[in-house]
Amino acid sequence: MSHSIDSQYWVLVGTAQASTDVWGIRRISFPCGYSMPAAAYAKLGSPLQRPSDGEVWAIGGIALEIGTGGKDISIDKAASHVAGYRPWISLFYPNLLDELQKIQHTITVWDQGVSMFYGLWREACQTLGPKVSADIMKERLGDPVQLSVGTETIRGEAPKAYEHDAATIIHFMSQFMTLSAGDIYVIGPLVAQRIPLKVNRLTLSSLGSSYSVEVE
Amino acid sequence: MKILTYRESGQEKLAMVVDGLIYDLESVCQSVQEVKVITPPHFFDRAIAGFRLVDLMAMDESGLRILRRVENYIRWVKTSGDPFLLRRALRQEEHIEWLPPIPTPPVLFGIGGNSPLFFRNKSYQIPAYPRGFIRPTNSHALLGHRSRVTIPTQYSTMRASAELGVVIGRAGRNIAPANAMDYVWGYTLVNDMCSDAWKVVALGDKDESLMHKDLTIFTQRAATSYFSRSTDGFAAVGPYVVTKEEVPDPYNLMVWNRLSGLPRERGLTQAMVNGIDRTVSFLSRIFTLQPGMIFHMGTMGIDGYTIEADMRLGCNDYFEIEYEGIGVLRNYINDLRPKGCS
Numbered sequence: 001m002s003h004s005i006d007s008q009y010w011v012l013v014g015t016a017q018a019s020t021d022v023w024g025i026r027r028i029s030f031p032c033g034y035s036m037p038a039a040a041y042a043k044l045g046s047p048l049q050r051p052s053d054g055e056v057w058a059i060g061g062i063a064l065e066i067g068t069g070g071k072d073i074s075i076d077k078a079a080s081h082v083a084g085y086r087p088w089i090s091l092f093y094p095n096l097l098d099e100l101q102k103i104q105h106t107i108t109v110w111d112q113g114v115s116m117f118y119g120l121w122r123e124a125c126q127t128l129g130p131k132v133s134a135d136i137m138k139e140r141l142g143d144p145v146q147l148s149v150g151t152e153t154i155r156g157e158a159p160k161a162y163e164h165d166a167a168t169i170i171h172f173m174s175q176f177m178t179l180s181a182g183d184i185y186v187i188g189p190l191v192a193q194r195i196p197l198k199v200n201r202l203t204l205s206s207l208g209s210s211y212s213v214e215v216e
Numbered sequence: 217m218k219i220l221t222y223r224e225s226g227q228e229k230l231a232m233v234v235d236g237l238i239y240d241l242e243s244v245c246q247s248v249q250e251v252k253v254i255t256p257p258h259f260f261d262r263a264i265a266g267f268r269l270v271d272l273m274a275m276d277e278s279g280l281r282i283l284r285r286v287e288n289y290i291r292w293v294k295t296s297g298d299p300f301l302l303r304r305a306l307r308q309e310e311h312i313e314w315l316p317p318i319p320t321p322p323v324l325f326g327i328g329g330n331s332p333l334f335f336r337n338k339s340y341q342i343p344a345y346p347r348g349f350i351r352p353t354n355s356h357a358l359l360g361h362r363s364r365v366t367i368p369t370q371y372s373t374m375r376a377s378a379e380l381g382v383v384i385g386r387a388g389r390n391i392a393p394a395n396a397m398d399y400v401w402g403y404t405l406v407n408d409m410c411s412d413a414w415k416v417v418a419l420g421d422k423d424e425s426l427m428h429k430d431l432t433i434f435t436q437r438a439a440t441s442y443f444s445r446s447t448d449g450f451a452a453v454g455p456y457v458v459t460k461e462e463v464p465d466p467y468n469l470m471v472w473n474r475l476s477g478l479p480r481e482r483g484l485t486q487a488m489v490n491g492i493d494r495t496v497s498f499l500s501r502i503f504t505l506q507p508g509m510i511f512h513m514g515t516m517g518i519d520g521y522t523i524e525a526d527m528r529l530g531c532n533d534y535f536e537i538e539y540e541g542i543g544v545l546r547n548y549i550n551d552l553r554p555k556g557c558s
Contacts, residue, residue: 006320006354013435026432030417032439035350035446037323039503071356071448103344109427110340113434114347121350123389123503176368176447178356 006069007182009036010173011090011120015163015188018156022057022092022192023116031164031172033188034117042124047214048202049124054095056197059189060147060204062137062159063088063128064166066183073174078167081179085137087129087204087211088186089147092119128184129204129211134166140207147191148203156191159207163188217283218543219269220456221360223313230269231307232283233456234290238312241267243305244286247293250301257289269457270318270508273385273401280459314360316453317404318383323509324353324451325499326379326408328441330514331487340428346495348514349442356448359547361455365535366550367523368447371411377520378473378537380466380485381406382492383457384509389500396496399505402459403466405545406512407452407537408520414440452535452547453510463541466492470540471516475523476533483516485539528555 013019014028042048050056067083096115101107120126141160146153164172169185190206203212218233230241242265248256264282272279293301327348329335335342351357359365367374385401415424418440419433427434445451463469466485473481490498495511523529529551538544 006356008352008354013439014432024431025435028432028436030436032436034439034442035352037350037503039322039506100345105341105344108340109429109431109434110347111343112431113438116435118502121502175370176443177352178354178448180354180356 006180007184008180009038009041009184010034011036011186012164012169012188013116016157016161016190018059018061018189018192022059022189027163029163031169034120036126037121039123040121040126042127042213046124047216048089048091048127049122050091050197050215051093051095053197054093054098056195057092057094058147058149058193058195058199058202059090059092060145060156060191060206061088061186061189062086062145062206063184063186064169065131066170066179066181066185069178069180069183071174071178073170073179075167075171078170079134081170082134082166083181084131084133085207086131086184087206088126089129089202089204089211089213090120090126091202091215092125093122094119127213130209132207132209136207143206143208145190145204145206147193148205149193149195150199154191154193159190161190217287217459217462218456219283219317220454221269221315221317221319222307223315228268228315228319230264230267232287232290234287238307238309239290239302239305240307241286244290244302247301247305248289251297257285273507276386310362314362314454316358316360317455317457318453318508318510319355319358321353321508321510322506323350323503324358324453324512325350325510326406326445326512327490327495327514329519330489331483331516332489333487333518334515336518342489344490346490346498349445351442351445351451357446357451359449359452361452361545362547363449363452364548364550365409365449365452367529367553369552369554371413371553372525373413373522374409374411375520375522376473376535376537377408377515378471378481378483378539379406379408379512379514380469380539380542381453381510381512382496384496384505384511385507386505387507388505391497391500391505393493393497396493396500397460399496399500400460400492401507402457403463403539403542404453404457404510405455405537405539405542406510407535407545407547408445408512409447409450409452410441410444411447412444414444452545454545455543458542469542472538473517473521474536474538475521477536480521481517485516487516488513528553
């Protein structure tokens with residue numbers, strides 16, 4: 001990937017049904033999400049790290065990559081700032097809430113919310129596949145994504161189900177911060193499935209191709 | 217030791233503060249060539265030029281040893297040698313372009329609410345773990361000492377918070393609280409700025425208390441709070457990193473938050489709910505600690521100091537935060553809000 005020193009990573013949530021499936025979050029009317037540490041992304045060709053125990057979710061979706069950076073990008077020019085799209089797979093394990101239950105008197109909504117994005121910060125719990133062009137995204141907008149877990153294949157929503165398109169996201173985020181070439185905005189989960197711990201490979205079929213990642 | 221990063225002739229450089237004076241490290245090392253003694257000082261087998269602070273941190277004890285030798289040499293030249301040798305090394309605070317001491321930290325994590333005062337008259341419990349956020353760490357997001365922070369047109373209010381930045385010096389994973397301080401290299405200051413103008417985007421006309429009942433509304437409120445912290449230039453870091461041996465008790469430091477020299481908030485780090493060791497340990501179970509990571513420990517007062525909607529600031533106004541024994545971080549203000557905005 002062509003990330004510069006200024007590149008940053010975000011994951012948006014509440015953008016499709018799968019956010020409700022995993023976290024119980026409804027659709028949100030504006031691009032809403034969290035900044036991620038770069039270490040949350042497994043290096044190209046490296047496996048995702050799974051926990052030793054507890055519940056695990058496999059999640060798939062699409063990430064938007066910025067080509068040309070900028071600030072205060074108007075919505076009509078935003079599409080020209082897109083470098084392309086990448087398949088995104090995450091292994092999310094919500095076991096932090098179990099840990100918090102041992103030290104907190106009561107688990108509150110605040111703790112539930114925090115455990116969601118702390119879970120996404122986990123080292124090597126996310127991966128990005130090869131970049132495809134905006135043209136391919138346009139052609140495949142209506143194709144549902146599919147997540148293969150062992151012998152099981154789960155059908156998710158198509159990218160057109162996303163609450164926000166790339167132009168909206170770029171316009172919105174650039175109103176408060178400068179976007180840089182190589183920035184990644186995961187548009188959100190499109191498919192999510194609770195999986196057994198022993199699974200060692202995940203495949204996401206999206207945008208006309210398949211991307212697989214090992215899990216260890 | 218106090219180590220800072222600054223930019224000179226387009227290059228990032230390191231400097232050290234000794235007895236209140238700033239010395240460029242590369243020039244200090246070059247000055248050795250002029251020393252007329254039988255055994256000239258020796259710092260390192262390679263030139264120090266081009267080293268970033270994070271490189272020295274990653275060298276662990278040998279990096280600290282180099283810095284101690286440089287500091288000892290400066291003191292020796294000043295007291296027993298010829299101070300003229302350091303004439304090319306001296307820099308003036310107001311004339312250099314200060315950068316954050318670690319210009320692009322691998323992670324800049326901040327705790328939201330870490331003093332009992334923050335929780336006063338609120339109906340939610342004090343967390344037993346560091347509850348916070350990660351913000352972007354690029355050159356747009358971070359400011360150094362004396363840089364200018366811009367209050368954007370659309371932010372009716374903004375808030376500045378004086379926070380202790382804990383700087384990680386060693387890589388490590390799953391660190392026990394008892395060992396966590398071994399991974400701390402030193403301390404810096406973070407002015408954690410944000411704007412409550414985002415509440416309108418997050419909540420619309422809904423009552424804020426709903427965020428404690430509804431996970432979607434919580435997510436909207438939390439994420440936009442972090443959006444506001446991700447605003448360009450809303451994280452000032454510096455002025456330098458102070459090595460941890462200079463701060464023997466980080467829980468006994470007075471804290472000041474000033475606007476243009478006037479105290480607006482005072483605190484004491486004794487108020488810290490989740491301490492440094494617990495925070496470092498907790499985060500090391502989420503990701504591998506890396507040299508240069510900075511964890512800022514939250515406000516020690518109620519919740520920072522707010523620039524209200526009816527206040528307008530001039531170009532000579534400045535935020536200033538101070539932690540006793542660590543330093544003073546000043547940032548001038550560029551208030552773009554239109555007159556009459558509320």
